[in-house]
Amino acid sequence: MTRVGIIGAGNIGSALAQGLVDRGYEVVISNSRGPETLADLVATLGAGATAGTPEQAAEAGEWVIVTVPLKALDTVPVAPLAGKVVLDTNNYYWERDGHILELDEKQITTSQMLQRHLPESKVAKAFNHIGAAEILTAGAPQGTPGRRALATASDAPEAAQFVADLYDAFGYDTVNIGPLADSWRVERDTPAYGVRQDADELRANLAAAKR
Numbered sequence: 091m092t093r094v095g096i097i098g099a100g101n102i103g104s105a106l107a108q109g110l111v112d113r114g115y116e117v118v119i120s121n122s123r124g125p126e127t128l129a130d131l132v133a134t135l136g137a138g139a140t141a142g143t144p145e146q147a148a149e150a151g152e153w154v155i156v157t158v159p160l161k162a163l164d165t166v167p168v169a170p171l172a173g174k175v176v177l178d179t180n181n182y183y184w185e186r187d188g189h190i191l192e193l194d195e196k197q198i199t200t201s202q203m204l205q206r207h208l209p210e211s212k213v214a215k216a217f218n219h220i221g222a223a224e225i226l227t228a229g230a231p232q233g234t235p236g237r238r239a240l241a242t243a244s245d246a247p248e249a250a251q252f253v254a255d256l257y258d259a260f261g262y263d264t265v266n267i268g269p270l271a272d273s274w275r276v277e278r279d280t281p282a283y284g285v286r287q288d289a290d291e292l293r294a295n296l297a298a299a300k301r
């Protein structure tokens with residue numbers, strides 16, 4: 091599946107778009123302000139990228155990355171994403187998103203919130219605990235000693251495997267946390283969040299997380 095929709099054109103979305111274009115994917119990237127505001131970004135990304143609305147990105151993508159602030163989750167199109175693998179890069183920043191009671195009381199994870207919003211999609215956590223600037227620079231070939239690892243989680247095993255294959259293409263090993271209910275282990279303020287770690291270290295950090 092080589093045509094990707096990206097909903098959100100911030101630092102993470104832009105870095106992933108560049109990495110995907112560089113790897114031969116066709117990318118339709120969108121933001122909340124309109125395709126015309128993405129002209130400079132698309133020119134930088136290269137011939138494999140075009141700009142669209144969130145609806146156009148959702149419709150065009152054979153799979154889709156959602157990388158909008160959590161407070162904008164309800165603006166993500168639903169119907170065009172039915173049946174598709176949807177990668178969720180989000181984290182909860184109450185300073186940006188406002189307080190969300192379910193999250194403050196640890197009743198739900200951010201990825202479960204997206205899955206609830208997209209009941210017919212296959213949501214998987216991806217690229218949420220690595221800095222945008224590192225996505226294209228910290229990877230290494232498979233088998234490299236100390237190769238950095240990233241975590242994923244999904245209620246759909248095929249979506250988790252999809253993320254693992256994508257991570258490998260970007261130069262990262264994968265640790266599968268399990269279902270979305272356990273994805274809190276790699277959210278903000280946990281030991282695994284934002285640090286460089288190989289697969290063994292990531293497993294240890296996930297196990298050490300306290301909710």
